[in-house]
Amino acid sequence: MTKEVSVAVQQHAGQIADVISMKATVQDVLKSQMQEDVHYGKIPGTGDKPTLLKAGAEMLRMVFNMSTICEASDVTIDTDDKGHKTYEICMHILNKEGIKVATGLGCCSTMESKYKYRSQLTDRKVPSEYWESRDKALLGGSQYSPKKVKGAWLISERVEHDNPADYYNTVKKMAKKRAMADGILTATCSSDLFTQDLEDLNANFKQYDGVEQTEEKKTPVTTDKWEFDGETEKVKTNPNLLDKPGDDGTPIPNIDFPTSTDNELKADSIKAILGELYDYREDWPSVVKAWPKLSSAMMLLSDKQQKFIIAYKDEIKAHHRDGKGMI
Structure with a gap:
């Protein structure tokens, strides 16, 4: 074996050892330091892997002494004259030596339903028969949902937000957060332990406060x-x-x-x-x-x-x- 080949083999073995050590560290941090619903979440129906949240990504970044450089790669302005914007962010992940080891991508738009729509409260009370059937027709249609206000249940209507600019900063930060989670997952070789950021799966959530309200009849829960x-x-x-x-x-x-x-x-x-x-x-x-x-x-x-x-x-x-x- 030549000297050059021997050095290459040693470097390769060292890289493998580094990856194994990094994965072991991530697993240890997940078990001993991270808290469910704070650093990671578990969403039924999306597999066994937890979803990495912003706080969890920040913890892993700190553990491995990594730094980030945020780059706005693209801003798309919709042509419907309503003022909607889509932000795309690149998040470069640097190791402790300052070498770029990964780049995360994140995108967010004011066209996403959680930003496009808002909840507008009506003065109509939820009819008592609604609680038996959960039939949205009793409220007025699929765009209506019940909302509790000061002890009383009123009907809330989902309406389109009339000023998307109110959410420009929010969606830009969301794109940044998604990009960081993506980059940290790649940099720490953790894609087999975590899946995508929780907010990317918001369609799976029932949201009573104005978006994607898909209420189903529930089985009473006893305590x-x-x-x-x-x-x-x-x-x-x-x-x-x-x-x-x-x-x-x-x-x-x-x-x-x-x-x-x-x-x-x-x-x-x-x-x-x-x-x-x-x-x-x-x-x-x-x-x-x-x-x-x-x-x-x-x-x-x-x-x-x-x-x-x-x-x-x-x-x-x-x-x-x-x-x-x-x-």
């Missing part, structure tokens, strides 16, 4: 399995917490603790967290968005109390998954 007793605490649950909501609001679980200032604060925290989850129970993306804040509020609670709240969140997620097309 009996959440009930537990302890020496110092007891949680009682409503058997139909996620079932038909009333105009006065469906009750959240009653929390019983021994009387003390500390326990009163904990009880108030649990009620507040469960109340917010309940408000979002029909809109899983809002649960995902609110979860980091709610997780911080849970820090004062016991492990048992935290598990109860997490179980409620997981039940909401399962509730949407079973709805077929709702998430």
Whole structure:
């Protein structure tokens, strides 16, 4: 074996070792540091691989001391005179030596339904018979959906946004985020561990707040399995917490603790967290968005109390998954 061949073999072996080490590091970070719905998400019907979120991409970038250079590759202005724009972004990924190792591509447009349409509230109440059949015809058609406002359910209409410029900055940032996730996946050889960014799959989500509303009839979810007793605490649950909501609001679980200032604060925290989850129970993306804040509020609670709240969140997620097309 010549000296040149020997050096090439050693370099090749070193590259393989680097890839193996990088993949092992990514797997370790995924298991030990990343949190579901914060750094990655899992979307039913899209395979077993989690989807890499912006926070997860930023964590991997920091772990491997990578840097990024953003380049706006193209801006397309639609010719319909409504002012819609499409942004394409290139995100160059540099290693710690400053060498470009990957380029991510991301695209976003104000023509995407989540930006093209908005929700406009009407003064019409949701008819009581709607909750039995979930027939959109009772609301006025497929462009209408129920929306809870101050304890009352009103009919909301999906209408086209009249000023796309309101979202220029938002869609540009979304294109940048998608490009970074794509670039980090390539640079860290993580495409076999993660799939595309969560927002790229927003058509799979049921959105009550004005876009792509594909509500399906749901099977009532019971919460009996959440009930537990302890020496110092007891949680009682409503058997139909996620079932038909009333105009006065469906009750959240009653929390019983021994009387003390500390326990009163904990009880108030649990009620507040469960109340917010309940408000979002029909809109899983809002649960995902609110979860980091709610997780911080849970820090004062016991492990048992935290598990109860997490179980409620997981039940909401399962509730949407079973709805077929709702998430």
